[in-house]
Amino acid sequence: MSSVLGNKLKLSVFGESHGAAIGCVIDGMPAGIKLDFDEINREMARRAPGKDKTATARKENDMPHILSGLLNGVTTGAPLAMIIENTNTKSGDYGNLMTVPRPGHSDYPAYVKYGGNNDIRGGGHFSGRLTAPVVFAGSVAKQILKNQGIQIGAHISKIGNVCDCPFDKNNISEDMLAQLAKKSFAVINSSKEQEMRDFVEKARLGGDSAGGVIECAVTGMPAGIGGNMFDTVESRLSAALFGVPAVKGVQFGAGFDFAEMLGSEANDAYEVCNGGVHTLSNHNGGILGGMTNGAPIVFSAVVKPTPSISKPQKSVNLQKMENEMLVVSGRHDPCIVPRAVPVIEAVTAFVLLDLMM
């Protein structure tokens, strides 16, 4: 029952969508790291809503306010605590949800678990807004990893039935990852952007929503990182990725395509290259036996369509225990995938930094 992530580095996330503030504490921070707040703000902006029609028009003030762990812009080694105040909240929109759970949302199981005491306004602690502190923590982690030559980037590989080009798993340049980070709609093949947007817009006009897949890559990881049986790189990453709201599947390398491959197709052969050991392909996504093998880490995560839709839906009135049609009003993202890209990168960065410490 925990909003805490990590072993040596511990991220504790708190807040509720319509509470006083959201934020996080990063315990175990190394001392002496100069943080680049322009970079942090750029990352926060990537996740922020309100930029275009794929996202909610709701504006959020995502400016992180540091409470501790930083002196003159340099980490002190004490826990790094940050809050973001909640300012633009319209609680009235959620008045009827106390009794009628939204299908596809956490409402019903949270009602059972918390005995009706959880703050349901805006999804409470389950709100996607809670990913803002995660992006903050990820941005801090990215800066430390970058100093070690490790770079992380992701793109929208699919929305609806529209696919972007996949990463060339064994040949991913840092430059490509840097370019993707600058895009507000991160696709490799720019011509796919409009197709994806059209798909989302069509869903939105129909009072509906769209899902998609995000593919993420990590370059510069040394070989031999990761643990034994239950502490594999895949275990650590997947546990964190399934903490991102709406993620329902995670696959590494060829992932579910492995089912149709033969061993001779799936194995990544080795060769000596520049005095080091390299793989000739990267079907395993940079991870073998749960450990990094020096090839880029490549995985993808599926994001289900936002459950908040304006179409009427069948639900139940939990007080009266009878069926009731539900119409969800309010401002919602018709497709959360573009905004989830930096969140996926953030948890990846945090987990890998924790593993490297």
Next chain:
Amino acid sequence: MSSVLGNKLKLSVFGESHGAAIGCVIDGMPAGIKLDFDEINREMARRAPGKDKTATARKENDMPHILSGLLNGVTTGAPLAMIIENTNTKSGDYGNLMTVPRPGHSDYPAYVKYGGNNDIRGGGHFSGRLTAPVVFAGSVAKQILKNQGIQIGAHISKIGNVCDCPFDKNNISEDMLAQLAKKSFAVINSSKEQEMRDFVEKARLGGDSAGGVIECAVTGMPAGIGGNMFDTVESRLSAALFGVPAVKGVQFGAGFDFAEMLGSEANDAYEVCNGGVHTLSNHNGGILGGMTNGAPIVFSAVVKPTPSISKPQKSVNLQKMENEMLVVSGRHDPCIVPRAVPVIEAVTAFVLLDLMM
């Protein structure tokens, strides 16, 4: 760097394929549980090799020998420790692997991580044989869960391009799960068994191997189980599932198919039924917001083709740092999927019991 799984209940797995013994310790066992050893042995037999041509002809003595935590067949509350002695090991088969890592295996990253000190005979601690203690622990967990009305079952949903019928996610009977557990080749649609076997046999004759997908279901879970952000049911299950050798992807409910669904298709509407709240569909696989919603938990995991193949493969000689062709001899499973079915069930059982405690 850990072969330890769990929070309140801790499974510590030890052993190496060609060492004196493998085994496990389950710390935090509740006291007063009468264990059914016939049931444990049936589960161990489901995982055991040597039954047919899909698996290695190697015989393993998988008889668990209890060292502590049990008195007159009833758990005492002290750690439950178990060993399985290694008897049938042919170390000679692996003589050349010290210097030439097998593609697709843990060999190379383990070489880097352990500085060449790891026991590479039979894969050492990374051997699939280490799943035997996991099945033991899972069988113990299953017995406790069954007393609480929770049942777990899995089937081979795909091998190569041959698919079994998927679970009807919102309508899974305990009887069906019980029937699957009795099959040495667990498919729902029996007519698919031979097709799958043919696919594997063809791979085997070609000196190759096959992969597949396992679908697993859990019935009887109460709603409201599972944690906040980073301690979701999906996080816990996936972390354990990626600890099963060769698993490279995990998806819950509709999984990667969510990408092409609209919100109105993906949401599971509610209705009142027999005085309780039920979902009309189960695309979310029984989990919303990281918590159980009372519907069956349904997920699938992809198992990559066994990396041990007899076809010659490109590799490198780590001593000479030059390219070298590798031919792996010895007895190997052309397809590990059928034997992985009880392992997937086992980690699922262990994780859920830990969550319920």
Next chain:
Amino acid sequence: MSSVLGNKLKLSVFGESHGAAIGCVIDGMPAGIKLDFDEINREMARRAPGKDKTATARKENDMPHILSGLLNGVTTGAPLAMIIENTNTKSGDYGNLMTVPRPGHSDYPAYVKYGGNNDIRGGGHFSGRLTAPVVFAGSVAKQILKNQGIQIGAHISKIGNVCDCPFDKNNISEDMLAQLAKKSFAVINSSKEQEMRDFVEKARLGGDSAGGVIECAVTGMPAGIGGNMFDTVESRLSAALFGVPAVKGVQFGAGFDFAEMLGSEANDAYEVCNGGVHTLSNHNGGILGGMTNGAPIVFSAVVKPTPSISKPQKSVNLQKMENEMLVVSGRHDPCIVPRAVPVIEAVTAFVLLDLMM
């Protein structure tokens, strides 16, 4: 390297003495608990400085500001986050400590550990001020425990060579504990208060400081709580108690006096009483084999004299690496013991609640 305490309930404390704010996050909070803020404020006031000459004249605004986890005064089950803003800080007082570590303080090891990046103003994260969020968390825990019939109280059992009457370990009334909580100088034998104050005042006038011992009791604990070997009640409590600044020893029941006792004197005999099992004495402080036995938990913790004294002390200049006399100025507590009483109670409450969950 962690300011995180607890297993199922996790307390993450953050802040630095002269930073923007201090605070904490309690992850894993049960939902539906109505918090009594009058009670919380009373507890905060017990710890607050500035009340008399035994403590620093520095005023601190210890008003906790809740950020999340509470709705209409009732816990929501989401992480309970709280901050206290730092307002009254005089950074100038500490200017010279960057280079000359104060003997008896964390300064020197922190300088080595954090490479000189830690915030040394006011002790930074090592400041006694960080016990304010701990008292907040403890007050929350106490309220939940009280609903279960468990009460915690402590007194100053010794300052310098002046001793208070010890608890009658096997006969501690809730009323006595309640009376102690109302005293700003918590002694059982009121006549000892002035003697203790005189001892402290004499030390203060001499530019020196005094230490002491705090004895703590817990009534109402059921028998059979606590864990096996390394998860004993004593292990859990001591680990948290040694997290309270200046605590240098912890003993349960007869503690170090056990060395001179015979087994027949140390054993607590049993008798049947009111249909239950009771001990005739309580030398073991309510804990046997690491588990509670139903008798009150009784332990004591020694608090060393505050290292901040105005007498000149030998130290070293870390920049020049040469010896240098140090005179510490600023406002300091000549005796921290009275203010440490609610802190000792607080960590005790938090640990026991975590154990009971």
Next chain:
Amino acid sequence: MSSVLGNKLKLSVFGESHGAAIGCVIDGMPAGIKLDFDEINREMARRAPGKDKTATARKENDMPHILSGLLNGVTTGAPLAMIIENTNTKSGDYGNLMTVPRPGHSDYPAYVKYGGNNDIRGGGHFSGRLTAPVVFAGSVAKQILKNQGIQIGAHISKIGNVCDCPFDKNNISEDMLAQLAKKSFAVINSSKEQEMRDFVEKARLGGDSAGGVIECAVTGMPAGIGGNMFDTVESRLSAALFGVPAVKGVQFGAGFDFAEMLGSEANDAYEVCNGGVHTLSNHNGGILGGMTNGAPIVFSAVVKPTPSISKPQKSVNLQKMENEMLVVSGRHDPCIVPRAVPVIEAVTAFVLLDLMM
């Protein structure tokens, strides 16, 4: 509820006094460590009973049998698993304890906790015999620490009212620690040995038992090791030390004597010495603010008199719920202190190695 110790390095201890075997698994072992089994056996022998009249005449075969994690005497990086078979057990001696709990023992709380299912023969999992695997693990840890220049040694500082000379806390030689390790009755002042033995023998002849204090020192620890608030060196060590059966108090440096000291007496002044920073005294036992300061770590732990005594004691019959006199027969240690010395050292070594990793 855990017999698991450690964070990065995890020790899982299992076994019951009269079960098939006891043992442990050390997860997270570094690879490439050559273990000296002569040294391990010497350490095991220090703990073994049957050497003289202060201990039980019961002989135990404490030969550790390695199951995994070691190849050609060198650690592989896989979990290091070890068992010791139980051979010399007389279960008949304990027949009556099922219903009448021994005062001072874990019997009654364990009965409550485990609902009467725990193995009470010989104390079951609570038996002092379970410290044998702990000594094994400690011996492994000591060897690794020694390679880093860290040495651990302890002596009997008190039995009954007879005191040994204490360590000169700021001046402890490795040679002295090495000498102590060779003694079966570890005292600094040899003339005290006979006095202590006389005290124990007198207790034994009276059907009684004696307790004592063990003082332990660690030399060679670098400064700056240890964590923030709740992860101090004292927290980690005390948590493990209270896992040693019969330990009821732990104090660091001057410990409870701090209560009577003034700040000017308690503070350890600094001086520059050989280009480094040294303390002129070591009242703080090498730990400040929870971190090492480079001085020797010095602490002591009190061991209560063995609760197993042959004198008749008042107890209760848990079946009939009526008072009943109890006479404990069987072979018991009149004083466990001498045998506890290597156990105290062992947990210290394990904790410090875990902290250093």
